[in-house]
Amino acid sequence: MDCAGRLLNLNKVAIMGVLNITPDSFSDGGLFLGVDEAVSHGERMAAEGADIIDIGGESSRPGADAVSITQELDRVLPVIERLSRVVDCPISIDTCKPEVMSAAVNAGAGFINDINALQAEGAMAAALQLDVPVCLMHMQGKPETMQKDPCYENVTREVKTFLGGRITACIEAGLKQDKLVIDPGFGFGKSVAHNLELLRNLSQFKDFGLPILAGLSRKSLIEKILGSAVDRRLPASLALAVMAVQNGANILRVHDVAETLDAVRITEAVTA
Numbered sequence: 001m002d003c004a005g006r007l008l009n010l011n012k013v014a015i016m017g018v019l020n021i022t023p024d025s026f027s028d029g030g031l032f033l034g035v036d037e038a039v040s041h042g043e044r045m046a047a048e049g050a051d052i053i054d055i056g057g058e059s060s061r062p063g064a065d066a067v068s069i070t071q072e073l074d075r076v077l078p079v080i081e082r083l084s085r086v087v088d089c090p091i092s093i094d095t096c097k098p099e100v101m102s103a104a105v106n107a108g109a110g111f112i113n114d115i116n117a118l119q120a121e122g123a124m125a126a127a128l129q130l131d132v133p134v135c136l137m138h139m140q141g142k143p144e145t146m147q148k149d150p151c152y153e154n155v156t157r158e159v160k161t162f163l164g165g166r167i168t169a170c171i172e173a174g175l176k177q178d179k180l181v182i183d184p185g186f187g188f189g190k191s192v193a194h195n196l197e198l199l200r201n202l203s204q205f206k207d208f209g210l211p212i213l214a215g216l217s218r219k220s221l222i223e224k225i226l227g228s229a230v231d232r233r234l235p236a237s238l239a240l241a242v243m244a245v246q247n248g249a250n251i252l253r254v255h256d257v258a259e260t261l262d263a264v265r266i267t268e269a270v271t272a
Contacts, residue, residue, distance in 0.1 A: 001179070001211070003090035004110030004132050008052055010211050013245050013264050016052045016092065016253040017045035018217065021075040022059045038079045039086070046087040048258040052111060052251075053087065055079055055104075056094030060115055060143045060188070069099050076100065077107050084108025092135075098126035105130045113213075113253075115139050115188060117166045124173050135181040135213050136166045140189025147189065155194040156201040159184050167208060181251065183213040192221045199240070202247035215253035216240040217260070238263045246271070 001008040008014055019042050042053050057075035058067045072095065084091055084107070092111035093104035098120065101112050110132050117136040118124045127134050138159045140150050152158050163182050171177055182205060184198045195216075205212050222228050222236040234256055241252050241260050245267050254260040 001133050001181075003052070003092075004105065006088070006090040006110050008090050008111070008133070010250050013249065013268065014051035014251045015049060015257055015261050015264070016054050016213070016251050017042070017048075017050035017257045018253060018255050019045070019053055019055045019079070020059070021055065021057050021079055035078045035082065039082045042079070042083040043086055045257045046089050049261045050089060050257045052090045052092055053083065054092040054094050054111075054113055054253060055083075055109070056113075057100070058095065060094075066143075069097055072097065072100050073103055077103060080104055080107040080109050096120050096123065098122035101126045101130060105132055111135070113137075113183075115185065117163075118170065119166075124170070124175075127170075128174050131176075131179070133179040133181060134170070134175065135183050136163060136170070137183035137188065137213075138162050138185040143188075150189045150191055150194060152194060155190065155197050156204060159198065160205065160207075163205070164208065167210070177210070181211045181213050182208060183215065186214065186216050187219045187221065192224045195219070195221045199243060199247065202244060202249060206248045211250040212248055213251040213253060214241075214244040214249040216244060217252075217254040217256065234259060242267050 001010055019038060021038050045053055055076050057072040080091055090110045091108055092113045093109040094113040095101055096114055096116040112127060112132060112134045115137045118127055167180060170180060186195050217237045218230055218233045222233045226236060238259060242263055245264055252260060
C-alpha cells in the first residue's frame with residue numbers, strides 16, 4: 001500500500017505503533033507530550049520493527065473531551081515533521097478533522113486513521129485531495145458518551161452494514177478502493193460481550209476484500225475480564241493480537257511493538 005511514497009507491506013501482518021501526543025489517553029497519556037520524547041519513542045518503535053507509526057493529538061478514550069484544531073495541530077505537526085525525517089516507515093495521522101488531515105500529510109504523514117470514517121464535514125473531500133490510504137472505523141456514538149450502555153441487536157451485522165456503507169460512500173466520492181482499510185472499532189461503543197463477538201467473527205469482515213485493522217492493545221475489556229491495570233495488560237494484549245491475526249487481521253495497532261511482533265511472527269510460522 002503506497003503511503004505518499006512510503007510502502008506499507010501487507011503481504012504479512014503489519015504492526016502499527018501507537019504514539020499519542022495527549023495528556024489524557026487511557027494508556028500513555030502525558031508520556032510523550034514533548035517533541036523530543038515523542039520523536040524518540042517513534043524512533044524506538046521503528047527500530048523495534050513497526051511497519052507504520054500512528055500519531056494522534058486528541059484522545060478518543062471513553063469520556064474524552066474534544067480539543068480544538070489549533071491545539072491538535074500544535075501537538076502533532078512538530079512530531080510528524082521531525083519523525084518523518086528520521087524513520088523510513090510510513091506515518092499515520094489519527095484524526096477526524098480535515099484540517100488536521102491536510103496539514104499532517106503535508107508535513108510528512110502518508111496514512112489517515114479516522115475513527116469517524118470520514119463522516120465529518122470536509123473529511124471526504126480532504127481524503128480525496130490528499131490521495132493517501134484511509135482507515136475507516138466504526139464507532140457507536142462519540143468518545144464522550146460511547147461507553148454509556150452501548151446497544152446492538154447483532155453487533156457483527158450492524159458494524160458490517162456501517163462499514164459497507166462507508167466503503168460505498170468513499171468509492172462513489174472518488175476514493176480508490178485499494179487505498180481503503182477497515183476497522184471494526186474494538187472498544188468504541190461496545191461492551192465486553194460486543195468486543196468478544198466481533199473478535200470471534202472478525203473473519204466475516206474479509207468479505208469486503210479490504211485490509212482489516214484491529215486495535216485491541218491494552219483495551220479496557222482486559223481490565224473488565226481480568227481486573228488488570230493498564231501496566232499489566234501486555235500478556236492479554238498479545239493473546240488478543242494472536243487471535244486477531246488468526247481471524248484475519250492485516251494490521252495490528254499496538255503499544256508494545258517488539259513483543260507483539262514476536263507473537264505475530266510465531267503465529268505466522270505455525271500457520272504458514
